[in-house]
Amino acid sequence: MEQYIIKGGIPLHGDVEIGGAKNAALAILAAANMTNETVYIDNLPDVRDINALLEAMEGIGTRIERVGRHAVKVNGSSVENFIVESESMKKIRASYYLLGALLGKYKKAQVPLPGGCNIGSRPIDQHLKGFKAMGARTKVEHGFVIAEAETLHGAHIFLDMVSVGATINIMMAAVMAEGSTTIENAAKEPHVVDVANFLNSMGASIKGAGTDVIRIKGVRALHRTEYSIIPDQIEAGTFMFAAAVTGGDIVLHNVIPKHLEATSSKLMELGCRIHEYDDAIQVVAPAKLQGTHVKTMPYPGFPTDMQPQMAVSLAIADGTSIVTESIFENRFRYVDELARMGASVKVEGNVAVISGVERFTGARVSAPDLRAGAALVIAGLAAEGITIVDDIYYIERGYENLDQKFQGLGAKIEKVASEKEIQKFRLKVG
Numbered sequence: 001m002e003q004y005i006i007k008g009g010i011p012l013h014g015d016v017e018i019g020g021a022k023n024a025a026l027a028i029l030a031a032a033n034m035t036n037e038t039v040y041i042d043n044l045p046d047v048r049d050i051n052a053l054l055e056a057m058e059g060i061g062t063r064i065e066r067v068g069r070h071a072v073k074v075n076g077s078s079v080e081n082f083i084v085e086s087e088s089m090k091k092i093r094a095s096y097y098l099l100g101a102l103l104g105k106y107k108k109a110q111v112p113l114p115g116g117c118n119i120g121s122r123p124i125d126q127h128l129k130g131f132k133a134m135g136a137r138t139k140v141e142h143g144f145v146i147a148e149a150e151t152l153h154g155a156h157i158f159l160d161m162v163s164v165g166a167t168i169n170i171m172m173a174a175v176m177a178e179g180s181t182t183i184e185n186a187a188k189e190p191h192v193v194d195v196a197n198f199l200n201s202m203g204a205s206i207k208g209a210g211t212d213v214i215r216i217k218g219v220r221a222l223h224r225t226e227y228s229i230i231p232d233q234i235e236a237g238t239f240m241f242a243a244a245v246t247g248g249d250i251v252l253h254n255v256i257p258k259h260l261e262a263t264s265s266k267l268m269e270l271g272c273r274i275h276e277y278d279d280a281i282q283v284v285a286p287a288k289l290q291g292t293h294v295k296t297m298p299y300p301g302f303p304t305d306m307q308p309q310m311a312v313s314l315a316i317a318d319g320t321s322i323v324t325e326s327i328f329e330n331r332f333r334y335v336d337e338l339a340r341m342g343a344s345v346k347v348e349g350n351v352a353v354i355s356g357v358e359r360f361t362g363a364r365v366s367a368p369d370l371r372a373g374a375a376l377v378i379a380g381l382a383a384e385g386i387t388i389v390d391d392i393y394y395i396e397r398g399y400e401n402l403d404q405k406f407q408g409l410g411a412k413i414e415k416v417a418s419e420k421e422i423q424k425f426r427l428k429v430g
């Protein structure tokens with residue numbers, strides 16, 4: 001079992017390169033199966049979730065050719081099995097994107113009921129509602145979701161809640177359906193737009209992605225394309241908060257500042273200065289962070305995936321702050337871990353009341369999920385003394401070389417795998 005060990009208290013300085021968006025890449029890779037021609041995708045992050053999906057795709061017969069670390073050629077013409085059966089698939093929520101992609105192309109799909117981060121109940125009823133409206137039959141049997149149809153037809157679908165996954169999945173199922181589909185109350189996240197742009201570059205006809213009404217006209221077939229995935233706004237935001245909590249000054253490259261507006265505006269409320277460039281953003285932390293309030297909302301609101309990183313910043317800010325989580329009910333599981341580092345947080349339902357403390361003190365903590373794990377790492381970067389973060393498996397699902405990127409900004413952080421290596425690090429950093 002690997003851990004991150006961190007000697008905190010060093011302000012981050014310098015430049016960091018942000019990778020491609022994991023959540024966009026998961027959907028785009030699944031969608032790449034929808035043509036029989038070869039699709040080239042780059043700016044792909046090299047993280048566990050992506051590799052698990054690629055492995056599952058190979059399992060159904062997709063031909064995958066790696067072109068370096070961040071690019072891949074995908075050919076879905078040899079898919080001969082619509083049953084996705086892979087142990088690793090159960091661990092990632094986005095396995096459900098193969099449902100929309102295979103149903104859309106072959107009118108048949110069987111995918112393990114999705115797992116993913118334990119951040120609350122994560123039903124897929126809205127995905128299934130969309131598929132059914134297009135003429136599919138769906139059922140859950142022996143741990144699998146099964147969807148099939150003789151033909152798929154266009155439909156008018158009103159989502160009961162804003163769901164990124166349902167919006168993308170229904171969009172994929174609809175691109176080759178007969179007639180037109182409208183998705184109302186659609187999610188507006190940048191990766192919804194990225195997937196729509198990708199599908200359009202393969203010949204789909206999708207209009208309105210990025211607004212709450214998406215209209216899709218079914219086409220007969222999709223064709224080859226070359227596509228570069230958008231930068232990861234959550235990875236970027238994580239580094240921005242890391243700069244804030246350590247009193248640092250960093251420049252992030254390969255970002256789209258527009259996608260980061262909700263995060264940037266909260267960082268400004270915390271007292272940071274933000275400078276936006278075409279594809280870069282600079283964060284300069286104040287001497288002391290100021291407390292504020294935040295509520296997670298679908299895009300363009302403050303992202304739930306940034307909530308733990310924001311809360312870590314508020315935990316060492318002046319005053320009392322309130323964090324309201326309105327997307328996932330179980331997203332405060334890191335609070336007990338943060339308390340071990342000296343934070344003072346009271347959780348009541350979906351609200352956390354945070355009384356800022358002067359500083360964190362290093363402790364041994366466990367990552368409860370992907371984003372909360374990253375938040376504990378940034379708390380460790382700010383803490384006095386040594387922090388060890390266990391269960392970094394979760395963090396590596398969505399962050400590529402997190403330790404090396406922080407090292408590049410001057411942090412003392414290493415990935416270790418034994419008590420001996422932990423002792424060695426302690427001796428080295430003094």
Ligand code: UD1
Pocket residue numbers: 023024026093094121122123124125126127128161162163164165166187303304305327328
């Ligand atoms: C995606 C992201 C995740 C992010 C989340 C919200 C991926 C792989 N994951 O997850 O990192 O935290 O968006 O931005 O892209 N819901 C239902 N029924 C459904 C679908 C969703 O009740 O059929 C509820 C969920 O329980 C949740 C809310 O809707 O409360 C939003 O979920 P959704 O946007 O679907 O999240 P994911 O697509 O799972």
